[in-house]
Amino acid sequence: MTSAIISAADALALHSAGRDIVFLDVRFAPDKPDSRADYQAQHITGAHYVDLRTQLQGQGGGTAGARPLPGVEQLQQDITRWGINPDSLVIVYSDKTHAAAARAWFVLEWAGHQNAKFLDGGLNAWIAAGGTTSNETPADGHGTFEIITTGHLPTASADEIAGLIATNIPVFDARDPAGYEAGHIPGARSISSKLVLDETGHLLPKPAIEALFAANGAKPGDTVGVYCGGGVAAALESLALREIGIDARHFVGSFSAWSADPARPVAQGK
Numbered sequence: 001m002t003s004a005i006i007s008a009a010d011a012l013a014l015h016s017a018g019r020d021i022v023f024l025d026v027r028f029a030p031d032k033p034d035s036r037a038d039y040q041a042q043h044i045t046g047a048h049y050v051d052l053r054t055q056l057q058g059q060g061g062g063t064a065g066a067r068p069l070p071g072v073e074q075l076q077q078d079i080t081r082w083g084i085n086p087d088s089l090v091i092v093y094s095d096k097t098h099a100a101a102a103r104a105w106f107v108l109e110w111a112g113h114q115n116a117k118f119l120d121g122g123l124n125a126w127i128a129a130g131g132t133t134s135n136e137t138p139a140d141g142h143g144t145f146e147i148i149t150t151g152h153l154p155t156a157s158a159d160e161i162a163g164l165i166a167t168n169i170p171v172f173d174a175r176d177p178a179g180y181e182a183g184h185i186p187g188a189r190s191i192s193s194k195l196v197l198d199e200t201g202h203l204l205p206k207p208a209i210e211a212l213f214a215a216n217g218a219k220p221g222d223t224v225g226v227y228c229g230g231g232v233a234a235a236l237e238s239l240a241l242r243e244i245g246i247d248a249r250h251f252v253g254s255f256s257a258w259s260a261d262p263a264r265p266v267a268q269g270k
Contacts, residue, residue, distance in 0.1 A: 004105060004239060005203060006117040008129035011091055015131075022084050022141070023047035024092045025123075026056070028100035028232065038095065044126055045134040047093075048082045048141075052100050052232070056107050063158070063260050065253025066230035069150075075111060076147050083141020084113065093119035093126065098201055099193055102236035106250065110153045113145055118239060121202045153238075156225050156249035158258050161185065164225045164249070170217045171225035174237040175255070177270075179229060185258055186267040189216050193233040196240035203240060210244050220245035227251035227258075 015021050025047040027035035039049045050056065055078050057067040084090055090113060092104040101118055108116040119126065127133060156164070164171050165187035173180045174193040184190070195212060196204055203209070210220065218224050224246055228234040231252040241248035251257075258264050 003243060004109075004116070004118055005120050005243060006091060007120050008125035008131060011117075011119060011126070012129050012131050014089065019089055020085060020087060021089045021091055022082055022143075024050045024082060024090060024101075024104055026050045026052060026092055026094050026097075026100045026104045028052045028094075028097045028103075040135055040137070042123070042133050042135060044093065044123065045132045046138050048138060050078075050082075050092075050104055052103060056100075056103050057231075060230075060256070063253065063257050065257030065260070067232065067252070067254075067256075069110065069155075069252055070107065072111070072147055072150060075107070079108075079111075079113075079145055079147070080143045081140045082143060084108075084143040084145045086113075086145050088113075088115065088143070088145070090116040091119050092116060093122045095123045096201070098122055098197060099233045099236040102239045103232050105239060106153060106235040110155070111147045111150055112152045114152070121200060124201065154247070154249050156251045158251070158253065158261065158264065160249065161225045161227065161251050161258075162264075164223075169223060169225070170213075171227070171251075172213075172216070172218075172237060173255070174226055174228040174233040179255075181269055183259060183266045183268055184255065185227065186265050188227070188267075190270070191216055191237070193228065193237040193240075196237060203243070206244050209240050213241065213244070213246065218246055221247075223247040223249065225249045225251060227254040230254055230256050
């Protein structure tokens with residue numbers, strides 16, 4: 001299994017060797033409409049700014065959830081503008097909101113680009129490794145990668161999540177415990193996506209991730225479901241699960257989609 005994680009040292013070495021790399025800077029805060037100013041203050045040299053709300057999601061609402069996957073036509077335009085070619089190595093990163101970068105990884109892989117990597121530790125790790133940064137915005141690219149089909153990473157519908165739970169297959173809620181306790185899918189198990197990262201924003205070693213999920217009924221080779229509030233935190237959890245060989249089915253609509261359907265039950269508490 002090929003890892004979707006790349007270290008800052010490896011990324012810097014490939015960049016220095018002239019590898020065709022496209023860096024995508026993805027920052028997100030639910031209470032902040034636009035993080036472009038943070039990007040403009042400092043980002044990896046040559047990195048393109050990615051707005052999660054307009055480029056990594058479609059029109060949300062109702063049982064589609066808060067952040068459904070983006071439309072193919074719009075995503076194709078952005079991929080072209082970012083300069084992504086079929087053989088490009090695409091490295092996604094964030095400054096602090098690593099789940100947002102994982103959402104970019106998920107979208108690109110789902111759309112068929114099989115060489116997207118999550119920069120472990122994000123921007124801070126790049127700087128610590130000696131990578132250069134800039135406050136200049138790169139020109140639009142002219143990428144040649146074309147989306148032929150989607151679905152190259154598995155997703156799950158609300159019915160499929162309900163089916164997993166009915167057959168005692170683990171479904172993980174990637175929100176913080178407070179969100180889970182306020183309302184969750186009955187039968188789902190609470191594992192915050194923050195638990196797969198250390199205090200520096202690096203993914204935990206694989207044995208530690210395996211132990212975390214083994215304690216909650218999932219081991220390498222298993223299939224599980226995962227969701228969050230709107231499909232961002234669950235992308236990070238899906239990434240971590242896939243790194244240890246667990247087939248994570250990402251319910252992109254997540255709890256925002258589930259709770260919008262009055263026919264769906266909601267549980268509260270731990």
